[in-house]
Amino acid sequence: MINKTFQGNLQVREFATREEMGTDAAEAVATTIKDLLKEKEYVNMIFASAPSQNEFLIGLENAKDVDWSRVVAFHMDEYIGLKSDHPQTFANFLRKKLFNKLPFHKVHYIDGNADSPDGECKRYSQLLMDNPVDIVCMGIGENNHIAFNDPHVADFDDSRLVKIVDLDSESRQQQVNDGCFDSIEDVPTHALTLTIPALTNANYIYCIVPGKNKAKAVRHTLKEEISPRYPSTILRTHSDAILFLDKDSASAL
Structure with a gap:
C-alpha cells in the first residue's frame, strides 16, 4: 500500500498496481464476510459488473476459508433489451467472472428482458427488502455514477430501491472505452438500476476504482461538494466505506 487517508468518513487506500489493489480489496471483503458469518446464517452482497472489478x-475467487454456500448475491444494474445470452449483459459478466466459479447459496439476477420493467423493479426491490444487504462491492463511473445512477437521475433520497433510468452519453461512451461495445450506437439507452439508497443502506461498502480513465472521477469523489451532480461523493458520508485506488486512478489527486 502506498498511502491510506480519510476524506470525510471515507477511507482511501492507494496501491502501486491494479493487482495489489484488487488483492487487498478482496482480502478486506473476505474478512468481513467471515466475521459476519460468525453472527448470522447468511451474508447478503451486491456486486458490480465492469472490467474495473476484474482484479x-x-x-x-482465490480468497481462503470463505463459506460461499452462506452468501446470497445480487448485482446492481442491468441493461434493458439485450438478449439474455448477450455477452455484455451484467448478469453474464458476473456469471463468467464470479457466480459460476463459487458455490453461492443463491444468486438473484435482474431480468432486463422482463415483460414489465416496472414489475421487475418491484420484484427485485422486494428481494432486497427480504434480504437486507450487508456488503456492497462497487466501482465509480467516469461521470461519477454509482450503479447506473448518472448525475441527471441520481437521487440521494430516492424512495425506490430499483428504478428504470436512461443512460447519459458519457456513461454509454464509458462502455465503449472499457471495450464492452464497439460503438456508442451499440450500447443500450436504458437500464434497470439499484438506487443510491439501495447501495448506501448496506453496512459495508468496498469501492474498487483503478485506471487512468477514472482519475478525474476519483478527484471529484474526494474533492467536490457532496451532491447528486457527482453521485459518488455520497460515499464520504457512509459510516463504513473504503475506496481502493491504483496509482493511475489516484494520479489527479
Whole structure:
C-alpha cells in the first residue's frame, strides 16, 4: 500500500498496481464476510459488473476459508433489451467472472428482458427488502455514477430501491472505452438500476476504482461538494466505506 487517508468518513487506500489493489480489496471483503458469518446464517452482497472489478473478482475467487454456500448475491444494474445470452449483459459478466466459479447459496439476477420493467423493479426491490444487504462491492463511473445512477437521475433520497433510468452519453461512451461495445450506437439507452439508497443502506461498502480513465472521477469523489451532480461523493458520508485506488486512478489527486 502506498498511502491510506480519510476524506470525510471515507477511507482511501492507494496501491502501486491494479493487482495489489484488487488483492487487498478482496482480502478486506473476505474478512468481513467471515466475521459476519460468525453472527448470522447468511451474508447478503451486491456486486458490480465492469472490467474495473476484474482484479478484485480474481482475488475473491482465490480468497481462503470463505463459506460461499452462506452468501446470497445480487448485482446492481442491468441493461434493458439485450438478449439474455448477450455477452455484455451484467448478469453474464458476473456469471463468467464470479457466480459460476463459487458455490453461492443463491444468486438473484435482474431480468432486463422482463415483460414489465416496472414489475421487475418491484420484484427485485422486494428481494432486497427480504434480504437486507450487508456488503456492497462497487466501482465509480467516469461521470461519477454509482450503479447506473448518472448525475441527471441520481437521487440521494430516492424512495425506490430499483428504478428504470436512461443512460447519459458519457456513461454509454464509458462502455465503449472499457471495450464492452464497439460503438456508442451499440450500447443500450436504458437500464434497470439499484438506487443510491439501495447501495448506501448496506453496512459495508468496498469501492474498487483503478485506471487512468477514472482519475478525474476519483478527484471529484474526494474533492467536490457532496451532491447528486457527482453521485459518488455520497460515499464520504457512509459510516463504513473504503475506496481502493491504483496509482493511475489516484494520479489527479
